[in-house]
Amino acid sequence: MKKNKIAVAVALCMAAVLTACGGTAKTETTKAAGAETTKAGAETTKAGAETTKAGAESSAAGGKLVMVTNAEFPPYEYHDNNDIVGIDADIAKAIADKMGMELEIQDMAFDSLIPAVQSGKADFTAAGMTVNEDRKKNVDFTDTYAQAAQVIIVKDGSDIKVPADLDGKKIGVQTGTTGDIYAGDIKDANINRYNKGMEAVMALTQGKIDAVVIDREPAKVFVKENAGLKILDEAFTEEEYAIAVKKGNTELLEKMNAAIKELKDSGELQKIVDKYITAE
Ligand code: ARG
Secondary structure (H helix, E strand, O other), X not given: OHHHHHHHHHHHHXXXXXXXXXXXXXXXXXXXXXXXXXXXXXXXXXXXXHHHHHHHHHOOXXXXXXXXXXXXXOOOEEEEOOEEEOHHHHHHHHHHHHHOOEEEEEEOOHHHHHHHHHOOOOOEEXXXXXXXXXXXXXXXXXXXXXXXXXXXXXXXXXXXXXHHHHXXXXXXXXXXXXXXXXXXXXXXOEXXXXXXXXXXXXXXXXXOOXXXXXXXXXXXXXHHHOOOEEEOOOXXXXXXXXXXXXXXXXXXXXXXXHHHHHXXXXXXXXXXXXXXXXXX
């Protein structure tokens, strides 16, 4: 299992999902953000498995924060060899630092993130997660830390030019995301769900579907790395990202909000974003 994961991460790297896979900036991040996860994961199966379990159990008490994410979402979270890096990983690390806590990052399917937080398996999720009313019933969200949007990716030359053209089309989404939810509002939509956004993009390049609805920044990365695709000018929806904690965990929520405010005020948050997103 673990080997497979590593193989996939390496393959992804080779496919240059992101340009600077081995870049200095990212390697540094890795060290800062993913140190533990990384080492545990990279060493041997036994070490990795144990660390993960111990971390999950001791999360509340032991000076360690366990974060869950779905690292298929560059530039917010993605694999860089054996590490999970990205804007969310760096923000989470900065928050943990301010709280004087260690950070452990675990990777899982996107639609498992909220259940993991609800059950207490994790302390929080940072996953480019959009705040919405439905999710608010199950978790508490921190203050938002990013503006986002769902956009539409099509093949060059597609007859889909604006969101209204999606009616009756085959649309690819990542399971359980807001793209998945909003695609449900499209008339006669034929929704195709994938475990990873990148898989939806692959299906689009192969002509299996007509469009992908996904968050803007990952869309930019995927389009850059796959010839013959473009993002429609008109966004599908505007949204905002926040971190989610267990419902009623006001202590953690307040500490995280204080840290987020500090990161915003000091310009540190913007610095993290700029490290991963270069202005056009
Ligand atoms: N913003 C979207 C949502 O909240 C997609 C997030 C996907 N995140 C990820 N790490 N795969 O539903």
